[in-house]
Every structure is written in structure tokens, then in C-alpha cells.
Amino acid sequence: MTATMIKEFRLPDLGEGLTESEILSWKVAVGDTVTLNQVIAEVETAKAVVELPSPFAGVVAELHEQPGTVVEVGKPIVSFEVDDAGPSNVGGAPAAGSGSAGERTAVETSANGSLANAGAEAVGAPAKREPNLVGYGAVVEHSGRPTRRSRGQVRDIKVPAPVTPVEPVTPEAPAIVEPMAAGRAEEGNPERPRSTPPVRKLARDLGIDLEVVHGTGPGGLITREDVQNFSGAMEAPAEATISDAQGEREARTPIRGVRKFTAAAMVQSAFTAPHVTEFLTVDVTATMELLARLKGNRTFEGYKLTPLTIAAKAVLVALGNNPSLNSRWDEASQEIVQFNYVNLGIAAATPRGLTVPNIKDADRLTLRELSTALTELTDTARAGKTSPADLSGGTISITNIGVFGIDAGTPILNPGEAAIVALGAVRKAPWVVNDQLAVRQVMSLSLSFDHRLVDGEQGSRFLADLGSILADPAMVMTMI
Template sequence: MTATMIKEFRLPDLGEGLTESEILSWKVAVGDTVALNQVIAEVETAKAVVELPSPFAGVVAALHEQPGTVVEVGKPIVSFEVEDARSSENAGSSNGAAPNGGAAPNGGAASQTDEAPANPAKREPNLVGYGAVVEHSGRTVRRARGTVRTDAVAPAAVPPATVPPAAVSPAAAPPAVEHETAADSGTGERPRSTPPVRKLARDLGIDLANVSGTGPGGLITREDVQSFSGARHEDTATDVAPSASEGERETRTPIKGVRKFTAAAMVQSAFTAPHVTEFLTVDVTATMDLLARLKGSKAFEGVKLTPLTIAAKAVLIALRNNPTLNSRWDEERQEIVQFNYVNLGIAAATPRGLTVPNIKDAHGLSLHGLATELSELTATARAGKTAPAGLSGGTISITNIGVFGIDAGTPILNPGEAAIVALGAVRKAPWVVNDELAVRQVMSLSLSFDHRLVDGEQGSRFLSDLGAILTDPAMVMTMV
């Protein structure tokens, strides 16, 4: 009889420090046999809907969370009954014996909590947040991000390691916490918070030094941070949709997923970067004429072209002469980082809330290529299928408020970016042309920028160049 073991699968970090995800649906049930990398669930992070692959081949033993539940990274979500790879090392032992010689519970199913497979040749998939798979001492183990091999350095040289919850084995002690010196502590240290809580505090712009911890030993918990920010809420399976009964005067909707992420990001941006917004209204009649000609050309047959397409290309061209707007402020290192590439963010209104996916290396695309990427980006975002990687790494953004009939606004910067352009509606309006009044098509442009990075002259020059291109597309010849 083949010996088996129980393996728990903990929710991994699905993209750049995300701290939690909501289980949208299970694609398997208890008792189902699954293959390696088979999709077992669909989860929603703060950035995207993601299909979760199975890290094991075996039988589903238990589903620990129900659809609609928000789960923190590192929490067990499903258990598998898998073949015990170590059973071959115990040839000659009786059926039902555990590898260590003791009786295995459940008729031969040995409980396995060590995340490291005993067979070095059998390498499991490496999911984000679980650390790289490395080999030493004759067997394969997982090294958590931020940890140090204690067998490779002297004990005195090993710094305190912060282990992501997803990298902790199921049998491990409570999650690693950040420590700081405390003179009133008998050990010289007191626990502060876990990595997910620190990430939440950063997103909300909260200094943990101002938060009182209610956890064991003064540990600052997630609830402490939410209470401090005035945004404490309950994430339960029963609160997955707005709740209101007939006759009630208000409806309550849980703040989670994209809306929660967006709110935290906007608060952080608004209270971290000093915003300045400038406005410019321009005559875009020539641009609209160009757009009509391009739509009728064979070169763009089957390609969706809109004012946003031309404006996006104009932004990329204007950045060449005004590169300071394509930068970010590195607070930790006290440096201004100027990007030599452009990942162009496009704000998209989706059923899940506002997202800002970006087109990687947009600066190298032709107008045809940019139009194609914009169409794919918009369709993917509206379907809620944008991958987490597509929502991070932007360098400058555009928000097209004109599609809602709005002329101008004061957009808030996407965190980590120096500027954002809002495109207003294209309207027919009286305009002075050659000292005579005429009906023209006009558009208002709004530019918000981080005044730490961009001064008034630089912002004004960029906006002026952008307006000049949209007023007379032939002006591009003087800028490239």
C-alpha cells in the first residue's frame, strides 16, 4: 500500500507584496484528483482576478475557506493528500508505518508539515511569495525571501530574518514580526507587527509608531491599523455584496478588492506627494481630422482608433523633451529616479472599480502598435483579467474623463509616478482663428504633477508641448 501524506497549500503573495486575496470560486471539490498546475481556484487580489494553480498532484482533502472569504497571505486554503515520496526510503517497513518508524494515522496517511520535499529530484512549482527553490546539504529546500542560510555564516553574523507568512511551514510558530528596541522590555526588544500589517500601514499612510498594539506583547494587529485609520471593517463571507432590505435608508458595501486597494493608494498619494494641477484648452480640430483620415486608411484597417490613441502618442512624444515628468521620488534612498523608458498607465473604469493597467515600453511603439495595445489593455481590464504585473511598474498615466462628458478635473497621481494627464471631452465651441470667430473642436487638458519632482516651468512646458501636438500634429516634426 502506497503511503500518503497531507500537504497544506497556503495562499501565496500573488504579486508585489499583496497581503490578502478573496476566494471567488473553487474549481475543485473535496475528493477530486488534481494534476500539478491544474487551476483549483479563482481569487481576487487588490489588483486583479487570478487563477490559482495547484502546487501538488493528488487528492483534495479539505477546502479551508469558502467563496467570498478574504484570506491573508500565508493562511492555509486547501489540503491535499499526496504520495509520500519518502516511502521508498523505508523499504521493508510494514504498510501503514510512518517514515520515522512510528504508526501513521489514518491507515497510512502520514501528516507532512515540512515545506521541503525529501526527494531532491522532485521539484515543486515555485509560486510567488514562497521563495526560490535551492539545493544544499543533499536535499531540496525552500529559502524564504529575506532569510539567511544559518549554516553558511557565523551565528553572530546572522541578522534577524523577516519571513513572509507564505514561506512559513504549517507547523511553524506565529508569523515573523518586526522588532524594535524598547528600553522598558526585559529582552531589549518588543514585537511591533507582521509584514502584511506593515504593508497595510504603508498603503494607508500610517506611521506604526503612533499605533498602540493590542496583540500579544504589544503586537500591532491588522485591526489596530484599521481602527487607527478610521476604516475598520469586517470581511466575512456573508458580506460579499451590498446588503439592504426593502425600506432601509442606506446600503452598506464591504470595502475590499480593487476598491480597497485604490482607496489606500489614493490616500497615500494625496497625502505624500504635493500635487499641482495645470489646465490648458486647445483646438484639436486638426487632430480630429487626422483621426478621421487614419480610420479610413488601409494601414489601420481593423484597428480601433480614438482621440485617446492620438493623445497617448502625443504624451509619449512630449515626454522626450520633458523627461522629468517620467520619474519617481525614492523616499527611502532620497533620490530622484528618472526612467529611460515609459510604461504608460491608462485609467480604466471596470465593474470591479478603477484600475490603472499600463502598456510596457510604450515609448517604442508605433501609432499602430499603440492602438493595438490600448484595445487589448481596455478589453482585458474590463473583463477583470489584468494580471498583477500589468498593474504595477507604471511611470506616467492618462485618465480619459472625456468619455463621461467631463471637460477637466484634478486627477490624483498614481503612487510612484510624477504626473498624470486627464483628457477632457472633445466639444464644438466658438474659437478665434486668424482673428475671426469660428466653430472648432476643442479639448481641455489637465496635468497633475508631483511638485517635489517637477517644478512649474517643467510642468508648463510639457503641457504646452502636448497641446501644440494636438493642435497641429505636424508640430511633431519639430520635436523628434
């Protein structure tokens, strides 16, 4: 009979020292056979939604956390039953993604659950690099000496109890996978009503026993609406004399994930970097005419061209004459870091909050390549699939507030960057041309910059150059 062992997968640090992530959904259930690198879960970090691949090939033995739970890095989230590779693999290596939890020895069991040399290490085994979410981790050091268990130190290895399968659910009602405790399913000891942690908290706050609430969600799941409707039914006689049903007067949303990270980053930026904002209104009629010609040009057939595309290219050109806006302040070393490349950040409003993914080496892209990169960036951000790598390393950013019909604003710097440009809406307005009043298409530009890095003169010259390009695209010839 083939021997097996139980291995835990601990939540890894998914990038830049993040300390926690929320389990959004499981892609597997207890008893499922998985392959190496198969996606097993979807989690939300403070920066993005990330798919977790399996670090092992085997059978899912236990899911330690439920969807909707915020888990600290280093905590076990899933256990796998894997084949024992034999003496050369006795003791195993630490579970991939153990993060700061340090090395731990895998718990090994034979097929019948008996202890099988738990804690032993392979003598003379070569150093091995364990796979993780971002490539390969540090080399695992082995002492070359087998670790010994104290005489008489034998303990039972308990195999996790099976989990009751749940029916597929809609996004509004996430699946809850709860291991059944011994005896819970027996007569006289019913299973706890199924609901999400936020719903259970709401019920506690309202003093409602979930045992008496009928669940209308898939598989009898008790939803927030079920609890609210039950509470409303109890209070109906008192409320009837006041008004008809008015719905909730307040709604509370936990601050976590992308929104929590964004809030902290904006506060840090606003109170660390001395912000200065300048404004310039520009006649962009020539740019809009150029945009119309490009859309009709066969060279750009199939490419999505917008005012943002042209403005992004103009920002990249203007930076060539004003490099101080493409830098950062290194407080630790007391140095100004000048970037010789441009990772252009584009602020994107997503259902999970504001994110600022960036286009790597955008200054090296042609207009067509930039158009493709912008399209891919926005589509990925709206789908909530932006990777942590694409959210890191930006050097300057653009926020396109014009899509919301806004003319100007005072954007807050993305932390670690020296400048951010806000593009206002393109509007028809009266404008003086050759001493004659005419109707032109105009846009307001807003530039916020870190005054430690950028002097007023440098910021003003950059904004003036950007305005000149958008007012007359032919001005690019004088700047390259």
C-alpha cells in the same frame, strides 16, 4: 496499496507584499482530481482578480475557506491527497505558496490513514525549488539529518470529512461549500442553513434566526433578499402607516480588494506628493481630421483608433523633450530616479473599482502597436483579468475623463509617478481662427504633477508641447 499523503496549499503573496486576498470562487470541489497548474480558485487581491493554479497533482481533500472569505497570506486554503513518491520524497518540501509562514513539513499518511514517517527528511536530498504562482521560489535547504519524533509521540491523522456537493449557482449567489461536522446530517441534528458570511452578519444585525428563513437561492441558499424580505414582513404592520415599500434606505459594502487598495494609494499620494494641476484648452480639429483619415486608411484596417490613441502617442512624444515628468522620488535613498523607458498607465473604471494597468515600453511602440496594446489593456481591465504585473511599474499615466462627458479635473497622481494627464471631452465650441470666429472641436487637458520632481516651468512646457501636437499633429516632426 499506494501510499498517499495530505499536503496543504497556503495562500501565497500574489505580488508586492500583499497581505490578504478574498476567495471569489472555487473551480474544484472535494473529491475532484486535479493536475499540476490546473486552475483551482479565483481570488481578488488588493490589485486584481487572479486565478490560482494547483501546486500539486492529486485529489482535493478539503477546502478550508468559503467564497467571500478574506484570507491572510500564509493561511491554508485547500488540502490535497497526493501519491507518496517513496523514500526519496519522505517529508516532502514546504507547501508551495507558504509565504512568510516559514517551512513546514507535509503531513504524510498511508492509504489507510496511518502515520508514515511524518517529519523525516531525505538524507542527502538535493536542494529543490518549489513551484509557485510567479515561477519558482527560494531553494529549500535541507540539513542532511533526518528529524526524529520523540518516543511515543504518535498522533492520529484525521482525513477531512467529505463535503456535501452544491449545485451550480449564479454570480449573484456564490456557492458555499461547508464541511459537515460529525453527526450534523443525522436526524435531530440538521445542517446549518446555507448562506454567505455577509448574509449571516445581516441576519445577526436584524436579530433574525436563519433557521426560520426560507432560502430562494440555488440549493436552498439564503440570500440577502431573503433576509430583507423576512425582516420586512415582520415590520410590515408598523411601516404600513408610514409609506408603501420604499426599499432599503441604506446599503453597506465592505471596503476591500481593489477599492481598498485604491483608496489607500490615493490617500498616500495626495498627502505625500505636493500636487500642482495646470489646465490647457486646445483646438483639436486637426487631430480629429487626422483620426478620420487614419480610420479610412487600409494600413489601419482592423485597428481601433480613438482620440485616446492619438493623445497617448502625443504624450509619449512630448515626454521626449520633458523627461522630468517620467521620473519618481525615492524617499529612502533621497534620490530622483529618471526612467529611460515609458510604462504608460491608463486609468480604467472596472466593476471592482479604479485600476491603472500600464503598457510596458510604450515609447517603443508604433501607432498601430499602441492601438492594439490599448485595446487589449481596456478589454482585460473590464473583464477583471488584469494581472498584478500589469498594475505595477508605471511611470506616467493618462485618465480619459472625456468618455464621461467631463471637460477637466484635478487628477491624483498614481503613487510612485511624477505626472498624470486627464483628457477632457471633445466638444464643438466657438473658437477664434485667423481673427475670425469659427466652430471648432476643442479639448481641455489637465496635468497634475509632483512639485518635488517637476518645476512649474517643466510642467508647463510639457503641457504646451502636448497641446501643440494635438492642435497640429505635424508638430511631431519638430520634436523627434
